Amino acid sequence: MKYSGVLTKMQTENGSPIQYYLVFENDFLNMNQLLDRAVSISFRKYQCLNCGLDKKIFRMGFCYDCFYLVPQAAxxxxxxxxxxxxxxxxxxxxxxxxxxxxxxxxxxxxxxxxxxxxxxxxxxxxxxxxxxxxxxxxxxxxxxxxxxxxxxxxxxxxxxxxxxxxxxxxxxxxxxxxxxxxxxxxxxxxxxxxxxxxxxxxxxxxLEFPVLQYPEKPKSLNLDKTPDFTGVLKGIKGQYLIFEDNTVFNVRSNEGYVVEISVN
Structure with a gap:
């Protein structure tokens, strides 16, 4: 299964445990269902959440110019x-x-x-x-x-x-x-x-988070440095995906990144 779109923070639904959803323009993915499965994340391009252009994301999902213009980043x-x-x-x-x-x-x-x-x-x-x-x-x-x-x-x-x-x-x-x-x-x-x-x-x-295994030494995934990553998803906490090899991915910090997600 493959899903693609621009990242925005995961939507959540409080429960036992909390349910997490990645919402793309044409795809809707319940992340809880991917626990214990191999998930690949591939960076494709940028897409500023304001202007929509393929410009490097500066902060909060916005390119440099939009970050200093939009009220959402004041x-x-x-x-x-x-x-x-x-x-x-x-x-x-x-x-x-x-x-x-x-x-x-x-x-x-x-x-x-x-x-x-x-x-x-x-x-x-x-x-x-x-x-x-x-x-x-x-x-x-x-x-x-x-x-x-x-x-x-x-x-x-x-x-x-x-x-x-x-x-x-x-x-x-x-x-x-x-x-x-x-x-x-x-x-x-x-x-x-x-x-x-x-x-x-x-x-x-x-609050109860869907985590099967916590990382001993969390290491953050940077899509600019590592545009292609595959790992077994072991948990979700905050806005982080937690993988078996201690890699963690902060979805919210990568808003404005267009990715392809494959599930094996």
Whole structure:
């Protein structure tokens, strides 16, 4: 079986375990069904997710020119405290920015390699946690816009990490944490503007990933250096495909790459 198309992040469906799907323009592939099978990935060309041209991907699936033009790659996406749409202030595209920024956002704690704080739109729960490879997560505050979530995350980053160690996450070198207890400890550091939105009584969410074998020493597949790869798929966690030889492939980091996938 052969499938081809431009990579975008895998779509997910929460379950026991989580279901993963690669969605191409003309193909739809349930990745869970490929576990324990030989999978080949071959790089064919680039296709910028904005302009559609065969130009080298710079970041986030966009070529260099589009990355500095499209609102989906503006600074506020990575640094939500820079959001200004609630003030009617445009960055790159005010209509888009209002649509994304002025909606319920959640500040959360997630445990993927250790406890970290993060921000996501409420509509992206639990997708965001799945994409990060978190096996447990809990909400701290739910606010009406991205700016309030951003300043809350910024304040809490002084007391808990905002990074994921991807190697530890993939090796499953993790331990369970009492996230409700962590939330209580962090409550005093929530900014005054967001304090009324504190969530005190919910329980943590636990997530189960489809992994048969974790890599001992993960090595990342780079399609620019290795355009053709074949390996036995042993697991999927976060946005990573995990292969038997310890090779791991971050689908999201390769958005905008046109590939052919063969299944034996």
């Amino acid at each position: 600074d506020w996406v990575i640094r939500p405290e820079l959001s200004k749409a609630h003030l009617d202030v445009e960055d790159r595209d005010l209509e888009y920015e209002k649509k994304v920024q002025i909606q319920p956002h959640v500040v959360y704690l997630a445990n993927s390699s250790s406890v970290k704080v993060g921000v996501t739109r409420k509509s992206q729960i639990p997708t965001r946690w799945i994409d990060q490879g978190a096996h447990e997560a809990i909400e701290i505050v739910e606010v009406p816009n991205r700016y309030l979530a951003g300043i809350t995350e910024l304040a809490l980053k002084d007391h808990v990490s905002d990074k994921t160690n991807w190697r530890a996450m993939l090796k499953n070198d993790i331990k369970d944490e009492d996230l409700a207890d962590w939330r209580s400890k962090l409550e005093p550091f929530i900014p005054e503007e967001a304090r009324e939105y504190y969530i005190a009584n919910n329980t943590e969410t636990n």
